[in-house]
Amino acid sequence: MQNKGNHRAPISQKPLVIEKPKDPSFIGGSVSVEINEKKVSVPLGTTILDACKQNGITVPTLCHHEDLCVAGVCRVCVVEVEGMRTLQASCAFPITAPIKIKTSTPMVRKARRHIIDLMLSEHCGECYSCFRNGKCELQNLAKEYGVDNYTFGHTNQPKYEIDNSSYSVVRDQNKCVLCKRCVRTCIDLQEVGVLEAVERGHNTRISTFLDKPLLDVICINCGQCINRCPTAALRANDPSDEIWAAIDDPKKHVVIQTAPSPRAAICEEFGLEAGHSLTKELNTALRRIGFDRVFDTNTTADLTIFEEGTELIIRLYKALVKKENVALPQFTSCSPGWVKFLEHYYPDYVDNLSSAKSPQQMFGALIKTFYAEKAGVNPEDIVSVAVMPCSAKKF
Amino acid sequence: MENKKRKGAVIFSPYKKGEAIKKVVELKREDVLFELRESKLKGRGCAGFPTATKWTLVAAASSQEKYIVCNADEGEPGTFKDRVLLLEYPELVFDGMVIAGYTIGAKTGILYLRGEYEYMLKSLEDYLESMRKEKLLGKNIAGKEGFDFDIIIRLGSGAYVCGEETALIESLEGNRGEARNRPPYPVNTGFMGKPTTVNNVETFAAVSHIVVKGGTWYRKHGTDKSTGSKLFSVSGDCERPGVYELPWGIKVSELLEIVGAKDTKAVQVGGASGICIPKSQFDRILGYEDAATGGSIMIFNESRNMLHILKNFMEFFVEESCGQCTPCRIGNVKLLEGVEMLENGTYTFGYMNQLKELGKSMQIASKCGLGQSSPNAFISILENFKEEIFNGGGNHAK
Numbered sequence: 001m002q003n004k005g006n007h008r009a010p011i012s013q014k015p016l017v018i019e020k021p022k023d024p025s026f027i028g029g030s031v032s033v034e035i036n037e038k039k040v041s042v043p044l045g046t047t048i049l050d051a052c053k054q055n056g057i058t059v060p061t062l063c064h065h066e067d068l069c070v071a072g073v074c075r076v077c078v079v080e081v082e083g084m085r086t087l088q089a090s091c092a093f094p095i096t097a098p099i100k101i102k103t104s105t106p107m108v109r110k111a112r113r114h115i116i117d118l119m120l121s122e123h124c125g126e127c128y129s130c131f132r133n134g135k136c137e138l139q140n141l142a143k144e145y146g147v148d149n150y151t152f153g154h155t156n157q158p159k160y161e162i163d164n165s166s167y168s169v170v171r172d173q174n175k176c177v178l179c180k181r182c183v184r185t186c187i188d189l190q191e192v193g194v195l196e197a198v199e200r201g202h203n204t205r206i207s208t209f210l211d212k213p214l215l216d217v218i219c220i221n222c223g224q225c226i227n228r229c230p231t232a233a234l235r236a237n238d239p240s241d242e243i244w245a246a247i248d249d250p251k252k253h254v255v256i257q258t259a260p261s262p263r264a265a266i267c268e269e270f271g272l273e274a275g276h277s278l279t280k281e282l283n284t285a286l287r288r289i290g291f292d293r294v295f296d297t298n299t300t301a302d303l304t305i306f307e308e309g310t311e312l313i314i315r316l317y318k319a320l321v322k323k324e325n326v327a328l329p330q331f332t333s334c335s336p337g338w339v340k341f342l343e344h345y346y347p348d349y350v351d352n353l354s355s356a357k358s359p360q361q362m363f364g365a366l367i368k369t370f371y372a373e374k375a376g377v378n379p380e381d382i383v384s385v386a387v388m389p390c391s392a393k394k395f
Numbered sequence: 396m397e398n399k400k401r402k403g404a405v406i407f408s409p410y411k412k413g414e415a416i417k418k419v420v421e422l423k424r425e426d427v428l429f430e431l432r433e434s435k436l437k438g439r440g441c442a443g444f445p446t447a448t449k450w451t452l453v454a455a456a457s458s459q460e461k462y463i464v465c466n467a468d469e470g471e472p473g474t475f476k477d478r479v480l481l482l483e484y485p486e487l488v489f490d491g492m493v494i495a496g497y498t499i500g501a502k503t504g505i506l507y508l509r510g511e512y513e514y515m516l517k518s519l520e521d522y523l524e525s526m527r528k529e530k531l532l533g534k535n536i537a538g539k540e541g542f543d544f545d546i547i548i549r550l551g552s553g554a555y556v557c558g559e560e561t562a563l564i565e566s567l568e569g570n571r572g573e574a575r576n577r578p579p580y581p582v583n584t585g586f587m588g589k590p591t592t593v594n595n596v597e598t599f600a601a602v603s604h605i606v607v608k609g610g611t612w613y614r615k616h617g618t619d620k621s622t623g624s625k626l627f628s629v630s631g632d633c634e635r636p637g638v639y640e641l642p643w644g645i646k647v648s649e650l651l652e653i654v655g656a657k658d659t660k661a662v663q664v665g666g667a668s669g670i671c672i673p674k675s676q677f678d679r680i681l682g683y684e685d686a687a688t689g690g691s692i693m694i695f696n697e698s699r700n701m702l703h704i705l706k707n708f709m710e711f712f713v714e715e716s717c718g719q720c721t722p723c724r725i726g727n728v729k730l731l732e733g734v735e736m737l738e739n740g741t742y743t744f745g746y747m748n749q750l751k752e753l754g755k756s757m758q759i760a761s762k763c764g765l766g767q768s769s770p771n772a773f774i775s776i777l778e779n780f781k782e783e784i785f786n787g788g789g790n791h792a793k
C-alpha cells in the first residue's frame with residue numbers, strides 16, 4: 001500500500017507494514033492473481049481494489065478515498081477471495097500471495113445491496129430536498145445497485161442537531177454514514193485532529209472535543225473534510241440568502257471580487273476540462289445576477305506581494321545590518337486557515353507571520369475606503385462579497 | 396495450596412509451578428513447536444486456530460521485538476473458565492506465557508485482564524513477583540543464559556469487542572477498541588506493529604501440560620479433529636452449574652446428564668455469538684467438527700421463552716458492536732427490531748426472511764468476528780424454534 005506519510009493516524013488506519021522488494025521486477029516483487037478468471041500480475045502489497053482498477057474492473061467504494069489512509073469500515077467494496085470464509089474488503093486487503101478474486105458474485109452483490117440498504121435506513125430525509133442531490137456518492141451507489149425500496153425502513157426524524165456554529169463548515173450528522181473520511185482528513189492530511197468517532201455501536205457518531213460546537217474547537221476552517229465527505233453531512237456555510245437579500249435591497253451597493261482559482265474551478269461545473277478559466281463569462285454572469293461591480297482580486301494580490309516583500313526586506317535589514325533580533329523566516333499570512341493552525345499548534349512562531357493582510361482582506365478594505373470615495377457611495381451602504389477558493393476565507 | 400479440588404484429565408491434572416519452564420529451557424525452540432504440532436492444539440478463544448501454526452509464524456518473523464499477549468478479556472456471555480484458571484491455576488497460564496516467550500523469542504508478555512476482574516489484579520501481581528523470586532521470570536530464566544522474559548498486566552475497560560485480538564491490541568496501544576483490517580495479521584503486525592501472538596488463557600494452560608507430558612499424550616484425549624479436553628462454563632437450568640473439564644467430542648446429551656439438567660429445551664453453545672441447539676439435536680457433539688465453543692454452555696429448560704433469550708442476545712450485540720462497520724452497527728439494530736416485531740406480533744414472514752438473509756450478509760461482510768457471529772443466534776433460533784416463535788413466542792397468541 002502506498003505510504004501517505006500519515007504519522008498521526010492510529011495503526012489500524014496506517015498503510016500496512018509489508019516487507020516487499022523495492023522493485024516489483026525482482027523475484028517476489030510481484031504476484032499473479034486471478035480477478036474474475038482473468039490472470040494478471042501486480043506488485044506485491046497492491047490492494048485488491050487497486051489491482052482491480054489497474055485492470056479496468058470497477059469495485060464500488062464509499063469509505064475509501066485516494067488521498068487517505070485505509071479504513072475498511074463501510075464494507076461496500078467486499079469481494080470474494082477463494083478459500084476465505086468471509087468476504088474481504090478490497091480497499092484494505094493487500095495482495096501478498098497468489099489469490100483468486102471474484103468481484104461480482106450473487107453473494108457479493110447481495111451483501112453490497114444489504115449494506116447500502118442499511119445505510120439508507122438511517123440516512124435521514126429524502127434526496128430531492130438535499131443539496132448534494134445528484135452529486136452524492138451514497139445516492140450513486142443506491143442507484144447503481146438498484147436499492148430503491150428502503151427494505152429496512154427509512155427515517156425522516158433527525159436525530160442530531162445541525163451544527164452551523166462555524167463560519168465555514170456546517171455539520172449535519174443526520175446524513176452521516178460514518179465512513180470516517182473526515183476524521184482521517186482532519187488528523188492525517190491536515191494534522192489538526194478536530195473530529196473523531198465517539199460512543200460505540202449504534203450510538204457511534206463523529207464528534208469534536210467534548211462535543212463542543214465546531215466554532216469553539218481548534219478547527220482551522222480549511223474545509224478539507226467537506227471535500228472528502230461522500231454525503232451531505234458536511235457542507236460549506238452557504239450565504240446565498242443574505243447575498244440575494246442585499247442585491248434585492250435597492251439601498252445597497254453590492255460589489256464582488258473573484259479570486260483566480262474559482263474562476264477556473266467553475267468550468268468543471270459546466271462540463272469543461274479542468275483548468276479552463278472563465279473570467280469574463282463569470283463577470284458577465286455576476287453582473288446579470290445583479291452585482292453592481294465585479295473586481296479582480298489579482299489587484300490586491302499584487303499589493304500583498306508589495307507589502308510582504310517590503311516587510312521581508314525590512315526584517316532582513318534589521319537582522320543582517322542592524323543585528324537586531326527579528327523573527328525569521330517570514331511566513332505568509334494570506335491563508336486564514338494557516339494562520340489559525342499556527343496560532344493553535346505553533347504559537348511560538350506567530351511572530352514569524354507577515355503582518356500584511358491577505359489579498360481578499362486588502363480588497364475588502366480598499367472597497368470600503370478608496371472605492372467608496374471614487375464611486376461616491378456611502379461605505380455603510382456597500383456590501384462586499386468575495387468568491388474565494390477556500391472555506392477558511394470565511395473566517 | 397497444591398491441594399486443588401478440581402479433577403480433570405488434562406488441564407486439571409497435577410502440575411507443579413515452573414515445571415514446564417524448567418523443562419522447556421532444555422529444549423530447542425523447534426522441538427517445542429514440534430510437540431505443539433503433535434498435540435494438534437487449537438486455540439481455545441473460540442476461533443480454534445492451530446496454536447502451533449500461529450506460534451511458528453511469529454517465531455519465523457524477522458523482527459527483533461515480539462510480543463506475547465494473553466487474552467483474559469473473557470467477555471463472551473456465559474464463560475467464566477478463564478477466571479477459574481487465573482484464580483486457581485495461575486501457574487499454568489503464566490508458565491505457558493513464558494514458554495511462548497521462549498519459543499517465539501519475545502521478551503515481553505502482556506496479560507490483558509478483563510476490567511471486571513480487577514479484583515484479581517493484586518493476587519496476580521503478587522504471583523508474578525513470586526515467579527520473579529524463583530527465577531521463573533526476569534533475566535536468565537531457570538538458569539538459561541540469555542533467556543529474559545517478563546509479564547505485565549493491563550486492564551481492559553469492559554468492552555466485549557476488546558476480546559477480539561486486533562481490537563485488544565488497539566486497546567493496548569491506547570486507541571479506541573476497534574478491530575483492525577486483516578490481513579496482515581497480528582503475527583506480522585501486532586502490538587506496536589510488531590509480531591504478536593494473542594492466545595486465550597486456556598490455550599497457555601494447555602501448552603504448559605503439553606510441554607511436560609508431550610504432544611502425543613495430549614492428542615490421546617478428545618477426538619481426531621478436536622484434541623485434548625475443554626473447560627466448559629456451564630450455566631442456566633441445571634443442578635450443578637460451574638466449570639467442567641471434559642474431553643472434546645462429548646455429546647450435548649452427555650454433558651446435560653453430568654451437570655444434572657432436566658427438562659431441557661435448548662442449549663446455547665458458544666455464548667451469545669454461538670448457536671442454539673434444540674432438543675432434537677442433543678446427540679450433536681461438542682468439538683470443532685460440529686458445535687464449537689470457547690467454553691460457554693447455557694442451558695434453558697421448558698419454562699424459558701426463546702424469544703426473550705434471543706432478544707437478550709441481540710440487545711447485547713447492539714450494545715457491544717464497536718460501531719465502525721456498517722453491517723454490524725446497523726444490522727444488529729434491524730435484527731433486534733425484528734425480534735421486537737415477533738414479540739408484539741407485528742411481523743410478516745416476508746420481512747423475517749429478509750432479516751435472515753441480512754443476517755447471512757452480516758456473517759460474511761462484517762469486519763470482525765463480532766459482526767460475523769452476531770446473527771448466529773438469530774438465524775439458529777428462528778430456524779430451530781419456528782413453532783414456538785411464530786405461534787406466539789412472545790406473549791402474543793397468533
Ligand SMILES: Cc1cc2nc3c(=O)[nH]c(=O)nc-3n(C[C@H](O)[C@H](O)[C@H](O)COP(=O)(O)O)c2cc1C
Pocket residue numbers: 437438439440441442443444446466467468469470471555556557558559560561593594595596598763764765
Ligand atoms: C467479538 C470477539 C470477542 C472475543 N473475545 C475473546 C475473549 O474474551 N477471550 C479470548 O480468549 N478470545 C476472544 N476472542 C477470540 C480472539 O480474537 C482470538 O481469536 C483469540 O484470543 C486467539 O486465541 P487462541 O488462538 O488461543 O484461541 C474474541 C473474538 C471476537 C471476534
Ligand code: SF4
Pocket residue numbers: 169185186190192193194195218219220221222223224225226
Ligand atoms: S475544516 Fe479542516 S480543521 Fe476543520 S474539521 Fe474540517 S478538516 Fe478539520
Ligand code: SF4
Pocket residue numbers: 175176177178179180181182183206228229230231233234
Ligand atoms: S461526516 Fe461525512 S466524511 Fe465524516 S464520517 Fe460522516 S459521511 Fe463520512
Ligand code: SF4
Pocket residue numbers: 556573574715716717718719720721723724761762763764765766767
Ligand atoms: S463487526 Fe462490529 S465489532 Fe467488528 S468491526 Fe464491525 S462494527 Fe466493530
Ligand code: FES
Pocket residue numbers: 060061062063064071072073074075076077078089090091092
Ligand atoms: S471502501 Fe472498502 S470498506 Fe469502505
